[in-house]
Amino acid sequence: MKNIMGFLLMLVLFSSCKEKEETTMDTADNQMEQEEMAMESDEMPNIEIMPISHATFVMNWNDKVIYLDPVGGASAFEGMPPADMILITHTHGDHMAPATLKAVMNDNAMLFAPQAVADKLGADFDTTVLNNGDSEAVDGITVNAVAMYNITKGRLNNHPEGVGNGYVIESDGYRVYVSGDTEGTPEMRSLENIDKAFVCMNLPYTMDVEQAADAVIEFAPVEVIPYHYRGQNGLSDIDKFKSLVNQGNEDIEVTFMNWYPERG
Incomplete structure (x- = not known):
């Protein structure tokens, strides 16, 4: 009888310990899951x-x-929030338009552009010059200027190396x-x-x-967004682009x- 009572007592104690252990593990798992979700939310x-x-x-971050290559006149930006930063990639008319720039500039906006753009805009604009490899941090956002240029024979004069900027914009x-007008340069491939990537694709200007x-x-x-895909023969086949990308990755x-x- 004593042996039976002892066995039953041990069984009760074992069940209680196991239940407590499972509860502790469940609590720990839930805490880890919540912490991971919080980290993802922070990132x-x-x-x-x-x-x-x-x-x-326009990118609200x-x-x-942040305004990227603002062209199209003031009416194109009706209803948009005022800019804190404006980035211009190069001097071509579908990327740089002084009249539009005057319309969207405000006293608080900082203008970033390569030297060639600053030279064309002149003293009418307070331009912070960023050339390939330069970077500038403002209010927790870092703007890195990266090379954008053509590499294919027959297109080299469209966007010579060292003149325009793509940008990597970073925070936390x-x-x-943002590619600007470029081809698949070594600098792009080594990013x-x-x-999130905005990548151009139009012939004969880019790729x-x-x-x-x-x-x-x-x-x-992680994500790519085709943009700047209207060329001499109309719009590029972005469905084909998507298919090719996802075949590869x-x-x-x-x-x-x-x-x-x-x-x-």
Whole structure:
């Protein structure tokens, strides 16, 4: 009888310990899951992309508003929040328009551009010059100027090396790449840890969808957004671009946006 009572007591104690252990493990698992979700929430900024047309867009990054290559006149930016930063990639008319720039500038906005743009804009604009390899940090956002240029024979004069900028914009480890007018240069292919990439593709000015996809597969951003894809023969085949990218790396998210609203 004593043996039976002892066995039952041991069984009760064992069950109690096991239940407590499972409860502790469940609590620990839930805590870890909550911590991971909190980390992901901390790492993911609140970014809203507002395409204007072709190469022009507005990016609201945690309430800091960045204008990229503003062209199209004041009416193109009606209803947009005022700029904190304006980035211009190069001097071509679909990227730099002094009249539009005057319309969207305000006393608080900082203007970043390569030397060639600053030279053309002249003294009418207070331009912070960034050339390839330069960087500037403002209010927790770092702007890095990266090379953009043509590398294919027959296109070299379109965008000579060292004249224009692409940009990597970074805050709290989150990195956004804006290609400007370029081909799949070594500098593009060697980019690291890009979360969101805006990549051009139009002939004969930049590159075709095959070269663009090949470069994107190599630097492997988390997400790529084709932009600046209207060329001499109309719009590039962005569906083909998406297919090529995902054949090479199915983990890259390809996102389409309405860059040509005039087409409906």
